[in-house]
Amino acid sequence: MVSPMITEKVISNAPYAASAVTVIAxxxxxxxxxxxxxxxxxxTVIxxxxxxxxxxxxxxxxxxxKINHHQKHKNN
Known part of the structure; x- marks a missing residue:
């Protein structure tokens, strides 16, 4: 059985989902x-x-x- 809490969340978020679908459509x-x-x-920029x-x-x-190699050879 579906808990009442889940049902309330689905029902309270349904208008937002419907609005998003309407905008996208x-x-x-x-x-x-x-x-x-x-x-x-x-x-592309990223x-x-x-x-x-x-x-x-x-x-x-x-x-x-290259700098380290040059400095080692310079000191020798």
Whole structure:
């Protein structure tokens, strides 16, 4: 048997779900195109930032290795 507490939560949240479905159903193909474009642009920015950050870390590590190698040979 379903507890009364769960039933109350479902009933109290039903208008919000219905409103969300109504809004989503009202989107045109043009609206969906804009939404998808914005989301994909945001994802692209994040992915590019992550890869650039990793590239910067690799280049910094290589630079530090070269500096350390140069300093060791300079001291000898």
């Amino acid at each position: 009202g989107f045109t193909v043009k609206d969906w195109g804009v939404i998808i474009g914005v989301v994909l642009t945001f994802i 992915v590019n930032w992550v890869y650039k950050h990793r590239q910067d870390q690799r280049e910094s590590a290589l630079f530090n290795q």
